[in-house]
């Protein structure tokens with residue numbers, strides 16, 4: 657699978673997440689690549705909606721990871737401050753890559769060698785003119 661969609665608004669970005677959630681199953685990892693402010697967390701909020709998670713999804717930056725329960729568990733991981741898989745292992749996050757149950761959504765996976773390669777879906781977001789974002793989703 658490889659598709660490209662333009663999200664004109666934050667709610668269109670959430671919609672992409674909602675649709676992606678409908679094809680997620682236990683053990684999958686979704687990597688979200690894109691610059692600061694591109695909409696990675698917004699897309700993750702859409703995935704959470706699609707998974708019927710009612711808690712408010714916040715940026716996990718200072719926590720590194722947060723888990724939310726919905727129709728399945730969603731682990732939201734921010735790898736921004738981590739640079740190696742060993743560092744992730746030190747804080748126990750390697751358990752989520754891949755997760756035994758639920759799905760893992762990783763922001764800044766490109767900070768860690770090999771992380772994008774082990775993910776089920778690779779999402780890349782580019783900033784276009786105005787508020788538009790180009791979103792490419794591919795599945796290995």
Ligand SMILES: Nc1ncnc2c1ncn2[C@@H]1O[C@H](COP(=O)(O)OP(=O)(O)O)[C@@H](O)[C@H]1O
Nearest residue numbers: 663664665666669692693694695696697698787
């Ligand atoms: N088309 C769009 N898609 C996603 N976010 C958008 C869009 N247009 C504007 N925004 C805004 O850009 C910001 C994206 O922030 P966020 O999702 O936290 O990005 P990231 O996690 O990549 O740093 C939000 O304030 C959102 O409202």
Ligand SMILES: [Mg+2]
Nearest residue numbers: 696697715763
């Ligand atoms: Mg973010």
